[in-house]
Amino acid sequence: MPKKILILGGGVGGVVAAKKMAERLRGRVDAEITIINDTDYYLLPPLLVNIALGDMEPRQAQLPLSMLEKRGVKYVKAKITKIDPDNRVVETDQGKFNYDYLLASLGVENxxxxxxxxxxxxxxxxxxxxxxxxxxxxxxxxxxxxxxxxxxxxxxxxxxxxxxxxxxxxxxxxxxxxxxxxxxxxxxxxxxxxxxxxxxxxxxxxxxxxxxxxxxxxxxxxxxxxxxxxxxxxxxxxxxxxxxxxxxxRLPKPFEGTPLVAEIPTGKWTAISVYTGRSLKYDDVYLPGEHSMPYVGLPTAGVPVHFTALASAASITGELLGQPVDPAQINAMTCALDYGDVGMMFNCDIKLDLSSNKAAWMGSCYSILTSPLGRLIKDLFYKSWLATTM
Structure with a gap:
């Protein structure tokens, strides 16, 4: 029987993890990777600004999730209604799904x-x-x-x-x-x-x-x-x-009332290991989404989710392959800003404190560019990232 890897969410975390796991496992392990999302496309959120300003049409910021099928990833369009980690079941409006490994990256509720x-x-x-x-x-x-x-x-x-x-x-x-x-x-x-x-x-x-x-x-x-x-x-x-x-x-609704959640001073968020994105309560559940970032001290943004999803994917595939796990978790993040006529880029060095399960970055940020060129770099980064995502 193939190992069932179920991915919830077709955003940055879900897509990055699906692609990485499919690449590493293909031809080496009998695994079935399925991604579930409530839309049939991936949308790069930072480009919503460009759409609002009239600089871009929606189709230019989207990619069909069906493109992942060429990598051996099955796509299911469904709304996720409940996660039951005790029984390894996810309920949707299209039925129930069982898993051996669950990776959920559901963003946040606005x-x-x-x-x-x-x-x-x-x-x-x-x-x-x-x-x-x-x-x-x-x-x-x-x-x-x-x-x-x-x-x-x-x-x-x-x-x-x-x-x-x-x-x-x-x-x-x-x-x-x-x-x-x-x-x-x-x-x-x-x-x-x-x-x-x-x-x-x-x-x-x-x-x-x-x-x-x-x-x-x-x-x-x-x-x-x-x-x-x-x-x-x-x-x-x-x-x-x-x-x-x-x-x-806010915490996405499918997590509400589950043991995956912990309450901290900033609210209720999913609790993970800062090193791998693994749930603190379930070894077969990984939660590299914005809904986990406040718990480990990272911002609710795409860059830390991207790196945490890669760490989660490395951990899952490492276990399936019987190889040592080195998730190569985030150690820096770059923030690019477009101020309309000038761009600014900041780099933040990140140190993972495994003893406290936190990522320290505030106070470790410095400018690497303040120039009209910064706007071009940001634009090229997002467009090239989108072009190579699938």
């Missing part, structure tokens, strides 16, 4: 219910990006407010980056002189997690672009869409004509 965020525009889904695209197209000037109410959300640099991109967009359209841009931000300073150098550069760019950064925002926050005003916990009010929101990240 919370638009809290704070009444659903009344604002966003680009955290394809549908949201398309609606934001139309809103920007029809916008002729006024007060733009970007709101990030909590510090854990997908891609930590995004709100500040997008605020700067809007400045460039509005200047090109000739409406910047009658438009204000205000960012309501949960950290004490722009890009604070990346360290003092990033803060200094970002504050200078914000000042040059005339982007007002209101830092230290924290709940309770209310949005009155009838009056078009955001009220902060200190009573300050910010009127808006266009509201763009960054939803807090």
């Amino acid at each position: 919370d638009f219910q809290s704070y009444n965020l659903g009344v604002g525009y966003h680009n955290y889904t394809l549908d949201g990006a398309l609606k934001l695209k139309e809103a920007l197209r029809s916008f002729t000037g006024g007060k733009v407010v970007l709101l990030a109410p909590e510090p854990i959300y997908r891609c930590g640099v995004y709100p500040f980056e997008f605020a700067c991109q809007l400045d460039t967009l509005f200047r090109k359209r000739g409406i910047r002189d009658r438009t204000s841009i205000t960012l309501l931000y949960p950290f004490n300073k722009p890009l604070e997690p990346l360290g003092p150098e990033a803060v200094k550069i970002s504050e200078g760019i914000a000042a040059k672009k005339g982007v007002e950064c209101v830092s230290g925002v924290k709940p309770p926050i209310t949005i009155d869409d009838k009056e078009r005003v955001v009220t902060l916990s200190n009573g300050e009010k910010y009127k808006y004509d266009l509201l763009i929101v960054t939803p807090p990240a």
Whole structure:
């Protein structure tokens, strides 16, 4: 009987792991690899910004998951409803699936219910990006407010980056002189997690672009869409004509109520080994997704998920091949930012502390480029990554 490897999620973690395991096991181990996702395509999330800005069509940011079949990976389109690790069963709207190994990378749940965020525009889904695209197209000037109410959300640099991109967009359209841009931000300073150098550069760019950064925002926050005003916990009010929101990240629903979850000060997340991405409770379950990153101290972003998925894939294939496992887990991550007319790239050195099961990176970030060239490098990176993913 072939070993059944079940992968949940057709995002970065799932696709990277599927490709790596298929390459390493083909012709060497009798294994059946199946990937389950609720859409029939892989979408590169950072390119949702390009779609919202009108620089790219959705098809240019997508790849059909059926392309993995050429590598021997079976694809099933289904909605995952329940994970039962005690019985090695995953339930979906298309039936139940058993496994010998489970690798789940389900991203995060974007919370638009809290704070009444659903009344604002966003680009955290394809549908949201398309609606934001139309809103920007029809916008002729006024007060733009970007709101990030909590510090854990997908891609930590995004709100500040997008605020700067809007400045460039509005200047090109000739409406910047009658438009204000205000960012309501949960950290004490722009890009604070990346360290003092990033803060200094970002504050200078914000000042040059005339982007007002209101830092230290924290709940309770209310949005009155009838009056078009955001009220902060200190009573300050910010009127808006266009509201763009960054939803807090939450645990994906299929994990709720399972033993895979642990509660930490930042919320409920899946608990993993920082070294391999393996569940702390089940040796046959790996969870290299954004839903695990806060647990080990990494940001909810694609780069750490990518590396953790590779580590998980190496661990699973190593066991099946009877070979020593060296997951080669992440030791650095590079963050590329597009500020509309200039790009910035930061590298963060990462040290894994196996005794505390944490990845230390804050305070170890430094600039490697601040130049218009940075925008080109970021664009080429994403497009080349997409072209070689499958």
